[in-house]
Structures are given as structure tokens and as C-alpha cells.
Amino acid sequence: MESKDSLxxxxxxxxxxxxxxxxxxxxxxxxEEKESVKEFFRKYKPIDFKNIMNIEGNxxxxxxxxxxxxxVEDILxxxxxxxxQKINKEKIQRELNEKRKIxxxxxxxxxxxFQNAPRPNKFLKKLLKKADIVYDPxxxxxxxxxxxxxxxxxxxxxxxxxxxxxxxxxxxxxxxNIKTTGPGAVGFRISYDEHVHDLIKIVSDENLYKGK
Numbered sequence: 255m256e257s258k259d260s261l262x263x264x265x266x267x268x269x270x271x272x273x274x275x276x277x278x279x280x281x282x283x284x285x286e287e288k289e290s291v292k293e294f295f296r297k298y299k300p301i302d303f304k305n306i307m308n309i310e311g312n313x314x315x316x317x318x319x320x321x322x323x324x325x326v327e328d329i330l331x332x333x334x335x336x337x338x339q340k341i342n343k344e345k346i347q348r349e350l351n352e353k354r355k356i357x358x359x360x361x362x363x364x365x366x367x368f369q370n371a372p373r374p375n376k377f378l379k380k381l382l383k384k385a386d387i388v389y390d391p392x393x394x395x396x397x398x399x400x401x402x403x404x405x406x407x408x409x410x411x412x413x414x415x416x417x418x419x420x421x422x423x424x425x426x427x428x429x430x431n432i433k434t435t436g437p438g439a440v441g442f443r444i445s446y447d448e449h450v451h452d453l454i455k456i457v458s459d460e461n462l463y464k465g466k
């Protein structure tokens with residue numbers, strides 16, 4: 255069983271017509287604890303709802319109304335209250351938004367830097383073999399290269415390559431200067447720059463290419 259500190263109420267069902275948000279405990283509690291909060295709980299079943307087609311979640315089991323949630327939390331000594339959960343979620347969302355902004359800003363700068371960079375003809379296989387590090391954001395190239403999608407950042411001692419797979423149906427293959435196992439990719443090359451390398455680490459979360 256999980257520790258008592260992790261005991262909390264979780265949203266289990268939403269009834270848009272009558273009961274509103276219904277909450278259940280995330281773990282079993284003792285018989286004594288059940289007795290102390292039983293007045294605030296009801297064992298719901300689908301027949302208890304006016305319109306079963308207008309609910310979200312699981313309409314089965316012991317749940318309490320949102321208006322009684324704080325009473326249950328007080329009685330059971332729950333520290334991760336619904337209010338605290340809300341605060342935590344808002345904090346996490348702010349952090350995610352900030353991280354997303356940092357990544358977006360980094361990607362915008364990368365695109366500006368590579369926009370007019372040279373595009374020499376190369377074989378991707380040879381570039382990968384020669385590379386010191388290869389970053390694959392979100393495993394996009396590894397997962398979807400067969401469908402003509404994905405991007406790679408190839409780090410060499412003297413150069414950095416930004417390679418954009420360009421093999422989807424409808425893509426202009428005449429733009430491709432990187433030979434791949436598919437229709438090809440567009441590859442931009444600049445001289446190695448530590449700042450650009452740092453930007454690439456940000457947008458790729460330092461995720462390394464898993465292919466050969």
C-alpha cells in the first residue's frame with residue numbers, strides 16, 4: 255500500500271446535469287477511516303444519474319461531492335488537497351510554458367542562423383558515421399524517417415548540420431541535397447559554433463539519434 259502521505263482525492267466523474275464533479279480516494283483506507291467519512295460518500299452507479307450520456311469518467315464506486323471534499327480532507331488529514339493539487343498543476347503548467355517558450359525562441363534563432371547557410375551535397379550515412387554527436391528531437395527522424403519526416407542536428411568537429419527530411423508525398427524533392435534511404439533531405443551546414451550547439455541541446459532536449 256502507498257504511504258499515507260500520498261492519500262488524496264482524485265476527480266473520477268463529472269456529471270454535467272446534477273452532481274457536478276465527483277471525487278474518489280486514490281487508495282484504500284482503513285475501516286475506521288471509512289467510518290469517519292462515510293456520511294460524505296455515496297456508492298454511485300449509472301442508474302443514479304439523470305442522463306448517463308452526459309457524464310465524463312467512471313460513474314461507478316464510492317465518491318463524494320466537490321462541496322464535501324474539504325471536509326473529507328480535514329478528517330483524513332490529507333495534505334495534498336484539491337487546492338494544493340490545483341496550485342501544483344498551475345506551477346507545473348507555468349514551468350512547461352516557460353520551457354516551451356525557451357525552446358521556441360531557441361528554434362527560431364537556429365532557423366535564422368541556418369536560413370542562408372550552404373547546402374553541399376552529401377550522403378547522410380557518411381555524415382552520421384563521421385559525426386561526433388547526432389541529435390534527434392523527440393526521436394522524430396528515427397521514428398518517422400521512412401515517411402519522409404523528422405529532423406537531425408549533426409555535430410562534427412568543424413561543422414554543424416541541420417538536416418530536414420524532405421520525403422513526404424507532395425514535397426519538392428528537387429530541393430534535396432542530402433541522400434538518404436528515401437527521397438532525401440535538405441541539409442544546411444555552418445561552421446561549428448558553441449552557442450548554436452547549446453541552442454540545439456535546448457530544442458532537442460539533448461536527445462541522441464538512436465539509428466545507425
